[in-house]
Amino acid sequence: MGSQEVLGQAARLASSGLILQVLFRLITFVLNAFILRFLSKEIVGVVNVRLTLLYSTTLFLAREAFRRACLSGVTQRDWSQTVNLLWLTVPLGVFWSLFLGWVWLQLLEVPDPHVVPHYATGVVLFGLSAVVELLGEPFWVLAQAHMFVKLKVIAESLSVILKSILTAFLVLWLPHWGLYIFSLAQLFYTTVLVLCYVIYFTKLLGSPESTKLQTLPVSRITDLLPNITRSGALINWKEAKLTWSFFKQSFLKQILTEGERYVMTFLNVLNFGDQGVYDIVNNLGSLVARLIFQPIEESFYIFFAKVLEREKDATLQKQEDVAVAAAVLESLLKLALLAGLTITVFGFAYSQLALDIYGGAMLSSGSGPVLLRSYCFYVLLLAINGVTECFTFAAMSKEEVDRYNFVMLALSSSFLVLSYLLTRWCGSVGFILANCFNMGIRITQSLCFIHRYYRRSPHRPLAGLHLSPVLLGTFALGGGVTAVSEVFLCCEQGWPARLAHIAVGAFCLGATLGTAFLTETKLIHFLRTQLGVPRRTDKMT
Secondary structure, three states, rough: OHHHHHHHHHHHHHHHHHHHHHHHHHHHHHHHHHHOOOOOHHHHHHHHHHHHHHHHHHHHHHHHHHHHHOOOOOOOHHHHHHHHHOOHHHHHHHHHHHHHHHHHHOOOOOOOOOOOOOOOHHHHHHHHHHHHHOHHHHHHHHHHHHOOOHHHHHHHHHHHHHHHHHHHHHHHHHHHOOOOHHHHHHHHHHHHHHHHHHHHHHHOOOOOOEEEEEHHHOOOOOHHHHOOOOOOOOOOOOHHHHHHHHHHHHHHHHHHHHEEEEEEEEOOOOOOHHHHHHHHHHHHHHHHHHHHHHHHHHHHHHHHHHHHHOOOOOHHHHHHHHHHHHHHHHHHHHHHHHHHHHHHHHHHHHHHHHHHHHOOHHHHHHOOHHHHHHHHHHHHHHHHHHHHHHHHHHHHHHHHHHHHHHHHHHHHHHHHHHHHHHHHHHHHHHHHHHHHHHHHHHHHHHHHHHHHHHOOOOOOOOHHOOOHHHHHHHHHHHHHHHHHHHHHHOEEEHHHHHHHHHHHHHHHHHHHHHHHHOOOOOHHHHHHHHHOOOOOOOOOO
């Protein structure tokens, strides 16, 4: 498969995933806004911070390294060995869920049972839901490796929507159930998610006339179960060693990704109510990152991993592939920078209004608006880091991954210390400031790697981080106009003034996007040719 064909598949995976995720996330967004008005801040804090941290930590430690290793060099492997390796995530998940469940129940502060009832049951069911989700890991990796364009998005989005509907129903009719509601909804979510993958592949592999069977490395559903390989080796030991390298890195990356929740959980710097407000604002602020940046990062990581060879210098690889990778990286960096700047500039003047619409006075008063404004800047760093790291992790050799682990160790330690100090100094905003600092260091590390990687070649993909002065001036003018509009029109002047404030923002945003369309012609060409409407032959896989 040529680099251009791989690029086309990755681009269509990202664009199709983006459209579907926006649609499903909007539905979930409305349902969550409805549910939020019936909950206390304390329950939100325990569910969204304490229990969700247990679930995400179990999954991350059990599967992240396996995913990255098994999606590298997918065209040259014995898939029976890969499947066997992936099934090791289940016993790992059982171990981590039991160990972390004990920590959550015995070592951490237990919420007041009158305010947050059924905490112990919540811990058990959230840990169980993580193990259930790991049962679908071989199916997920197979779908990602062969770029099944819409399966992942539909499965995850359908599961989230059904979970939100069940939660809303239980909150309205059985509010006294407390954490039973969210624990059962979480277990229901993971069960539906796994069933979506199992049912899809069962039907696909049971249809001999399906043209997709010709491209799959398995022919029966039983091939996705643990089995003895023809060579006699249960697993590919090279893949296993790469998994161990990624495991060490994933452990550190998890601390960076969920660092503020670990500090809140283990150091008790915020009460459960403040944790709830912070987490709601954090989820709202990261909505665009999950909708736009994550599908792009996941899809183009696969593209870079397929096109580039880990153990070779750029000058020793096929130059056509190196050139395509550089052009794609440059365009992705430009896209991330523009999207991040747009969110940062316009998010500042519309944070309070967004929070008031979403959660009422509970969010729009107090520290909520300051948190969301700070998070808008953090989204800019998230966007750039997502692109730079997806290239870096795809191009690094095993030795470079190991060296990068030491950098991540230093970042993890500094992040925890900085989060604690800044939170003591300026409250929950300190978490976002600490995240910005560490994200800046990670971006710097990735940029240095990219510079070294292309140093001996004529390609300069980091040019994607340069914007025209005219466009920068338009951003500055739009930010100033909307800031003045917020002072005079939002948010205590009633809905006519709010609508006028929104109209001002829409005009400024339109002017900014128009300027970008005229000045960033190279990026527009990339979007038209690669992220545009899928070709007729690209059916849903």
